Amino acid sequence: xQTTADTILPLRLNDVSYQVGRMRLIKDMNxxxxxxxxxxxxxxxxxxxxxxxxLCHGLLKPTAGTISWQVADSRDAGSAQAMVFQRPVMLRxxxxxxxxxxxxxxxxxxxxxxxxxxxMLGRAGLRRLAGQPARVLSFGEQQRLALARAWALRPQVxxxxxxxASLDPAATHSVEEMIHAIHxxxxxxxxxxxxxxxxxxxxxxxxFMHRGRMLEYAPTEKFFEAPENDLAQAFVKxxxxxxxxxxxxxxPRHQPRYRR
Amino acid sequence: xxxxxxxxDLHDFASAFAAAADLITNLDSQLVEIVAxxxxxxxxxxxxxxxxxxxxxAAVALFKFxxxxxxxxxLNALMGLPPVVVGLIVYLMLSRxxxxxxLGLLFSPTAMVAAQVILVTPIVAALARQVIEDLWxxxxxxxxxxxxxxxxxxPALLWDGRFSLVTAILAGFGRASAExxxxxxxxxxxxxxxxxxxxxxxxxxxxxxxxxxxxxxxxLLTLSAAVNGAAFLLKETAQRRNA
Numbered sequence: 001x002q003t004t005a006d007t008i009l010p011l012r013l014n015d016v017s018y019q020v021g022r023m024r025l026i027k028d029m030n031x032x033x034x035x036x037x038x039x040x041x042x043x044x045x046x047x048x049x050x051x052x053x054x055l056c057h058g059l060l061k062p063t064a065g066t067i068s069w070q071v072a073d074s075r076d077a078g079s080a081q082a083m084v085f086q087r088p089v090m091l092r093x094x095x096x097x098x099x100x101x102x103x104x105x106x107x108x109x110x111x112x113x114x115x116x117x118x119x120m121l122g123r124a125g126l127r128r129l130a131g132q133p134a135r136v137l138s139f140g141e142q143q144r145l146a147l148a149r150a151w152a153l154r155p156q157v158x159x160x161x162x163x164x165a166s167l168d169p170a171a172t173h174s175v176e177e178m179i180h181a182i183h184x185x186x187x188x189x190x191x192x193x194x195x196x197x198x199x200x201x202x203x204x205x206x207x208f209m210h211r212g213r214m215l216e217y218a219p220t221e222k223f224f225e226a227p228e229n230d231l232a233q234a235f236v237k238x239x240x241x242x243x244x245x246x247x248x249x250x251x252p253r254h255q256p257r258y259r260r
Numbered sequence: 261x262x263x264x265x266x267x268x269d270l271h272d273f274a275s276a277f278a279a280a281a282d283l284i285t286n287l288d289s290q291l292v293e294i295v296a297x298x299x300x301x302x303x304x305x306x307x308x309x310x311x312x313x314x315x316x317x318a319a320v321a322l323f324k325f326x327x328x329x330x331x332x333x334x335l336n337a338l339m340g341l342p343p344v345v346v347g348l349i350v351y352l353m354l355s356r357x358x359x360x361x362x363l364g365l366l367f368s369p370t371a372m373v374a375a376q377v378i379l380v381t382p383i384v385a386a387l388a389r390q391v392i393e394d395l396w397x398x399x400x401x402x403x404x405x406x407x408x409x410x411x412x413x414x415p416a417l418l419w420d421g422r423f424s425l426v427t428a429i430l431a432g433f434g435r436a437s438a439e440x441x442x443x444x445x446x447x448x449x450x451x452x453x454x455x456x457x458x459x460x461x462x463x464x465x466x467x468x469x470x471x472x473x474x475x476x477x478x479x480l481l482t483l484s485a486a487v488n489g490a491a492f493l494l495k496e497t498a499q500r501r502n503a
Contacts, residue, residue, distance in 0.1 A: 059401055079407055089402035092420040101416065102406050133501065153406075 008069040008080045008156055009035040009188060011056060016065035018051055018212075026051055027212040029065070035156075038189040040203035040220070042196065044235070047209040049192040050086075050161050056190065057083050057159045079106060082150035086162040088142040090134035095126055098134045099149045106153060116152050124148035124178060140171025147178050151187075158182060160191035164198065176202060196236065200224060208232045276474030283475055295479065298456040301369055301443065302436040305376030306384075309436075310429050313381045317388030317428075318418055322396055322410035335389065338382035343375075347445030350375040354446065367448040372456070375442040380432040387428035391421045426495045430488055437484055457483075 011033040018026035026048045033039060033056075041049045054060045055067060058078055069077040091098050096117050103113045121127045124144045129137060134145060143163060150158055160179070164172040179202055183189050193199050199206055199220065206223040208216040208231075215229040227233045283291045320331055352358050354366040354374075365371045395417050396403075396410075403413045418425065440458035447454030449463055457480045464473035 054401075057405065059404055081405075083401075083405040085401060089399055091399075091416065092422075105407050105412065 006071070006076075007035060008071050008077045009033065010070060011157070012066075012068050013056070014066045014068070016055060016062045016067055018048075018055060018060065019063040025212050026055065026062070029214055031207070031214065031217070033188070033190065035188055037204035038183055038202060039191070039205050039207060040199035041190070041192045041207045041209060042194075042199050042235070043209035046211070048212040049209055052207075052209065053083070053159050053161050053190065053192055057081055059083075079153075080156040081159065082153050082155035082157075083159040083161070084143070084146045084150050084163045086165050088139070088146040090137075090142055090145065092135060093133065094130065095132050095134050095137065095145055096121065096130040098145060099152050102149045103152055120148040120152040123151070123181065125174070138171075140167050140174065143167060143171065143175055144178060147175060147182070151178070151182050155187055157188040157190065160189070162192055162194065165194060172198070196224075196238075208235065210235075272470045272474060275471040276478065279471045279475035280478040283472075284479065291476075291479070293452065294455055294457055294460050294476075295483065297369065297454070298437065298458075298480075299483070301372045301456060302376060302433060304373045305380055305436045306429060306433045308373070308377045309380035309384050309432050312377070313384030313432070314388050314418055314425060314428075315414070316381070317385035317390075318392040318414050320385070321389045321392040322414060322417070332389065335382050335386040339386050341379055341382065342441065343379055343439040344441035344445065346375055346378050347442035350378065350442070350446045366446065367450060367454055369447070369454060371446040372443045372454060375446045376436045376439070379439060379442060380436050383435055384428050384432045387431060388418075388421075388425055391424040391428065392417050395421050423495050423499045426491055430491050433487060434484065437480070437487075 011031075013029050013031040016026060016029040016031075017024060029052065041052060043049055051060065055062055058067075058074070058081075071077050071080075091101055093101070099117045099120055100113055103116060108116070117130075118127070121130050124147065126137075126141060126145055126148065129141065134142065137145065147163070163179075164175050167175065176198070179189060179191075189202070191202065193202075203220045206216070206218060206220050207214055208223065208227070208229065210231050216223065216227055216232045218227070223232070224236055227236050282288075317335070320328065320335065350371060351366065353360045354363065354371055355361055356366075365374070396413070399413065399417065399420075403409075403416075408416070438458065440462055443449075443454070443456055444459050444462065447456070447459065449455050449459040455463075457476055461473045461476045461480070464470070464476065
């Protein structure tokens, strides 16, 4: 378990932009993620949720601005994070070997790996499938395995990109149970979701994004009861946001502050 | 119209099968020797080409470096290397006056293996590059997230691409076992030393013993089909187990 001394949080985003060609996909993000709460990033398609997650995780480099963790060495920061993707990427080998590969990359010894794999597969309810090829598992089982693989690394921060987007309610439920357990053990959760019910169930705070900007950052309860931003209000009510585009683009730029 | 010619052809086919059956049933010692050498040369060449070509192809797929596109195009173009040209180049290298002449390898099975390695490596590498590149597209984010860059991911990708890479190796084997130009030039088709199936066939044709040549051809085809069939079955069963 990590001690507070070597924590990589908070994560600071300073005027972060991400641009592909002439398209600015993330615009002037300023954000600090402290240790502790679970964060849900919500917003319509193309809002930049997944991009934001990838920027935070270091899979993409910002084209402007800085992203920094508490630790100076980016490698230390990298090995204290994990990410689960919308489509589980399973190596073409057994369930146990999938977890084993991730642990081996972290330089863990054989005996310790063996123990950790058994523990994690048990917690994911996949122990009886340990010897099965990972790719014959159902989608829900694969996603649980992806979570178990990430969890096995004992990350301080776990990013999840629409981890339950293609799962049925039963599979979603068991993935959410795992997320609860992972958080209960002290891992910082940052997830994106389309499912507002899930954002309510799984988060303590919400970041609302629209067209590459963060328009609202608030505690979950507050966000759902009384969102300040008019687009966030419409989004929470389940309205479609596409017709608001022009208004937003002419709106003066503003950075919401986190309000308790 | 050359009716007699056609008649001869038909006759040749019939006697070819008879010759082939005869050679096989009697387990002709010379035939066994030729077949054994053919397999030894081609399998050694394919093995060496796989050892070089698979990591090479994977590296080209995974690493970004200046001139990468040129390397990819070159690899693809080299898949079509004419065997006689390769044979000639290896011949010049290994001939007494050549830079490697002191090794005394010309007209030896080793020289034939060397020539076939040059022929087969680009095929294995080019096909492996495509396989690994596709796999990397699927794996990249997850691998990077786990802390594996291209260099660390390379062995895992070769392993995960194993079923598709078998096909790349089979393509290489097909090339090696079928070519005649390179082994003819650097091996010299010396009886009991460097005579393989393809050069033996070429010799029998030039001698006019079409039946024996065809008989050998039938055996070569059968062998090639057997190797491919075995590899295919192996791949299919393993793939079914691993989905």
